Amino acid sequence: MLENGGDYLLVLSQVKQGIAQTRARAVSRVNSELICMYWRIGALIDARSFWGSKSIETLSQDIRTAFPGIKGFSVRYLKYMMKFARETEWEIVQTVFAHISWSHNIALMNKTQSSDERLWYAKASIANGWSHSVLIHQIESHLYERQALSTSLNNFNRTLPKPESDLAQQALKDPFIFDFITAQQSRTERDIEEQMVENVTKVLLELGTGFAFMGNQYHLTVGGDDFYIDLLFYNVRLHCYLVVELKNEKFKPEFTGKLGFYVSVVDDMLTGELDNPTIGLVLCKEKNDVVVEYALRSIDQPVGISAYRLGDELPEGYRNVLPTPEDLQTRL
Structure with missing residues (x-):
């Protein structure tokens, strides 16, 4: 038996809580950096309005060649990044959309009709901790209107x-x-x-x-x-x-x-x-x-x-x- 068993359990509980909180903050920071990076990449591509689909296909291939095994840079995803940058202001990305996952953001781009509606659902997802599937359910049940x-x-x-x-x-x-x-x-x-x-x-x-x-x-x-x-x-x-x-x-x-x-x-x-x-x-x-x-x-x-x-x-x-x-x- 450990001496001061009660103190030990208290310390263990606090250490576990600290680790869990740090992990959660680290994951959140990584997600925020990714979302901001996707916006910057989308803005960079979108500024080259003369680019055609072939250029985006080549860019996707070259990115994956430069970073073997990297995911999330298919032609489809690069087009989502362009749409994200085109339809979302940088300041709002930093303060709101960077705090939900990329799959949440894609769902919002696919299923909402206006910037006000998209922003409302993003803020509601953050406040309520909605998963991707719950977010989709709420959009499809017209929660914004209701x-x-x-x-x-x-x-x-x-x-x-x-x-x-x-x-x-x-x-x-x-x-x-x-x-x-x-x-x-x-x-x-x-x-x-x-x-x-x-x-x-x-x-x-x-x-x-x-x-x-x-x-x-x-x-x-x-x-x-x-x-x-x-x-x-x-x-x-x-x-x-x-x-x-x-x-x-x-x-x-x-x-x-x-x-x-x-x-x-x-x-x-x-x-x-x-x-x-x-x-x-x-x-x-x-x-x-x-x-x-x-x-x-x-x-x-x-x-x-x-x-x-x-x-x-x-x-x-x-x-x-x-x-x-x-x-x-x-x-x-």
Whole structure:
């Protein structure tokens, strides 16, 4: 046995943590240098506008001859570098795009339509630690349109202090896309809820970073009476609970009264001293924004109202990129 075993384990833990952090920083620095190099190479080639495809093919071959075994300098990749330099400002490369991988950058060049959209997804990837596959999923589910340009209605600016109100705004989107559920599977609210619980990992991905699932039909006893919250989540970034009321119909003003009741009960019974105020969210099939705005005026708790779409009820612009009901059936 080692003497001072407790001290040894503490030192070991700190050494391991230091090594891991240094490795992560080293990998990050190498990636940043590579992305910046790709931009500089792309700018250098792009400035020679008189070059044809043959010149780029020759350049690719000569690079690989000079550096045997080197990867990432095919004709296709050299053209990506040119596109990267042509469409991205150097200052933004250094501050944003150099902090995501080259595969992330290629996905953004292939799948986004504007520089604003591309920058938004790049920043979101950094903030949320999205993998390449998660980034593609978020682009193909039109997260930029649904979140950055969201029409979700809420009273967060009035009921939450900053920066909590801004973070809460970022957590909402409109509509929420539950493309793993079809109308055939979801005849009632309980059917939708059960499908969401069975696919909770996909639900958490759609909700965004930091959410943990606490339960469905979450039981609360108030004054001896029993009540059940449809879905309850906790967000570790917001440090608050999220109460979700699921409605398989158009929004009605009375929905906010029931949701406000649940938010108050959760605040009193579940939140700790370090938790922020509980947030409520009504997910409904559709909503009249004017009706929603009036309904929110009298609500003192932080509440948001968003629509949701199922796999076979998607707006026209989503249908070409999300799975069809037939695709979903073949996966089962």
